[in-house]
Amino acid sequence: xxxxxxxxxxxxxxxxxxxxxxxxxxxxxxxxxxxxxxxxxxxxxxxxxxxxxxxxxxxxxxxxxxxxxxxxxxxxxxxxxxxxxxxxxxxxxxxxxxxxxxxxxxxxxxxxxxxxxxxxxxxxxxxxxxxxxxxxxxxxxxxxxxxxxxxxxxxxxxxxxxxxxxxxxxxxxxxxxxxxxxxxxxxxxxxxxxxxxxxxxxxxxxxxxxxxxxxxxxxxxxxxxxxxxxxxxxxxxxxxxxxxxxxxxxxxxxxxxxxxxxxxxxxxxxxxxxxxxxxxxxxxxxxxxxxxxxxxxxxxxxxxxxxxxxxxxxxxxxxxxxxxxxxxxxxxxxxxxxxxxxxxxxxxxxxxxxxx
Numbered sequence: 514x515x516x517x518x519x520x521x522x523x524x525x526x527x528x529x530x531x532x533x534x535x536x537x538x539x540x541x542x543x544x545x546x547x548x549x550x551x552x553x554x555x556x557x558x559x560x561x562x563x564x565x566x567x568x569x570x571x572x573x574x575x576x577x578x579x580x581x582x583x584x585x586x587x588x589x590x591x592x593x594x595x596x597x598x599x600x601x602x603x604x605x606x607x608x609x610x611x612x613x614x615x616x617x618x619x620x621x622x623x624x625x626x627x628x629x630x631x632x633x634x635x636x637x638x639x640x641x642x643x644x645x646x647x648x649x650x651x652x653x654x655x656x657x658x659x660x661x662x663x664x665x666x667x668x669x670x671x672x673x674x675x676x677x678x679x680x681x682x683x684x685x686x687x688x689x690x691x692x693x694x695x696x697x698x699x700x701x702x703x704x705x706x707x708x709x710x711x712x713x714x715x716x717x718x719x720x721x722x723x724x725x726x727x728x729x730x731x732x733x734x735x736x737x738x739x740x741x742x743x744x745x746x747x748x749x750x751x752x753x754x755x756x757x758x759x760x761x762x763x764x765x766x767x768x769x770x771x772x773x774x775x776x777x778x779x780x781x782x783x784x785x786x787x788x789x790x791x792x793x794x795x796x797x798x799x800x801x802x803x804x805x806x807x808x809x810x811x812x813x814x815x816x817x818x819x820x821x822x823x824x825x826x827x828x829x830x831x832x833x834x835x836x837x838x839x840x841x842x843x844x845x846x847x848x849x850x851x852x853x854x855x856x857x858x859x860x861x862x863x864x865x866x867x868x869x
Contacts, residue, residue, distance in 0.1 A: 553581055560835055562586055576606045580641075583615045587647050588835045592622040614640040618648055627864050630857065637853060645853055646825075646841035650834055652856045653826060659863040664795070665826045666852055668759055668819045693722040713743025720752065729756065740772075747776045754789060763797035788814055791823075800827055818849040 552571055556564030565582035568575060579602030586595035596619035602612045617633035620626075630648065637645055656663050696718045704711035716739035724732035733756050739749040750773040757766035770793060774781045783790075791806030804827045807820050814820055825840030845852065 553578055556581055556585065560585065560588075562589065562591075574605060576602055576609060576612075579605070580609065580612055580615070583612060583619075584641075584643050584647060587615055587618060588650075588838050590622075590834060592619045595619045596623065610636050610639045611641045611644040614644045614648065618644075618651055622651060627861060631861065634854075634857060642842045642845050643838065645845050646838040649825075649841045649845070649853055649856060650829065650837050652853075652860050653829055653837075656856065656860050656863060657829075659860075659867055665823060666850070666855055668792075690722070692725075693718060696721075710743055710746075713739045713746045713749065716742060717746065717748045717752065720749075724752075732756075745776050747773055750776055751789075754793070758789065758792040758796050761796060763793050766793045766796065784809065784813070788817070788820065791820075795823060800830060803827065816847055818844045818847040818852070821847075822849075822852065 550568075552564050552568035553575075556562070556568065562582060562585045565578060565585055568578035569582060572578060579598055583595050583598040583602060586592075586598060596616060599612045599616040599619060603609060603616065606612065614633050614636050617629045617636075620629040630651075637648065640648075653665065697715065700711055700714045700718060704714060716735050720732040720735035720739065723729075723735065733753070736749045736752045736756070740746050740753065743749070750769050754766045754769035754773060757763070757769060770786065770789060773786075787806050787810035791803050791810055794800075794803035794806055804824065807824050807827075811820055811824075821840045821843035825837040825844060828834075828837035828840055
């Protein structure tokens with residue numbers, strides 16, 4: 514069987530959750546016919562540097578083997594060998610951007626001098642997601658050392674800049690007004706015989722419009738008024754729980770979530786609120802609980818960058834850089850608000866304040 518067919522078979526097994534079987538297929542083929550491609554696949558499954566070293570030995574000119582070996586060594590914190598491997602790879606391929614980023618990252622970790630990462634900043638968007646994720650790991654580790662109360666980038670939407678950003682921003686604003694008008698009309702028709710509910714729902718609709726336009730403080734106060742006006746207003750309770758979880762008020766968020774559960778009664782679906790529960794646990798420093806809840810929420814929010822990002826942060830807290838890099842790869846592959854550049858800028862600011 515050709516190496517290409519073996520690799521496809523192993524990929525199919527790994528994709529079905531049979532990583533051990535995939536490894537066995539590749540190992541058997543590699544014994545019979547040593548190949549850099551086969552050893553690379555083995556390394557990706559086992560996360561073992563030895564397999565990548567075997568790939569380099571089998572094909573000394575294989576640039577991919579040297580890249581994967583350098584990335585693996587960086588994940589393991591072996592910065593001296595990561596630097597050595599990256600420089601060896603660049604000797605074969607001087608224009609390899611990802612190897613250039615890994616070399617800059619290794620120099621930064623060995624020297625502590627941020628200039629190496631800043632010099633590589635323009636290369637980051639063109640580097641592989643793995644290289645970007647390893648840089649993000651290094652940034653988060655250093656930020657947490659300089660600012661012990663930092664819990665990572667805040668959850669928010671991504672807004673593009675330039676003329677298109679202005680156009681889409683205007684369309685978003687128009688959509689918020691249209692939604693407000695339509696929801697207000699429906700509220701009147703639906704609750705004409707229930708004036709207290711009409712008043713409460715009207716406040717929620719108005720608060721949603723304020724929130725959409727960025728006026729979150731006034732929206733928060735209006736949500737509170739809506740819940741005071743209608744103590745059974747589930748939308749107001751949920752919005753208050755979300756706002757508190759995102760603004761450093763985990764105790765208040767938990768209270769509003771409990772109130773929401775009481776309002777909904779038997780119709781409260783715990784799985785539906787896994788993400789909100791996870792945010793509250795994370796804000797309250799209950800990190801083990803948050804990790805379990807974020808894992809439960811992943812299937813419901815596949816396009817939400819904040820979930821894999823926070824799981825990566827939690828992996829770093831557990832000293833699992835391999836796991837953190839996997840999660841950060843996922844987060845960076847999704848639409849996010851310039852996460853990597855934002856954290857690099859923050860570290861630059863913190864470093865200047867710390868004098869280094």
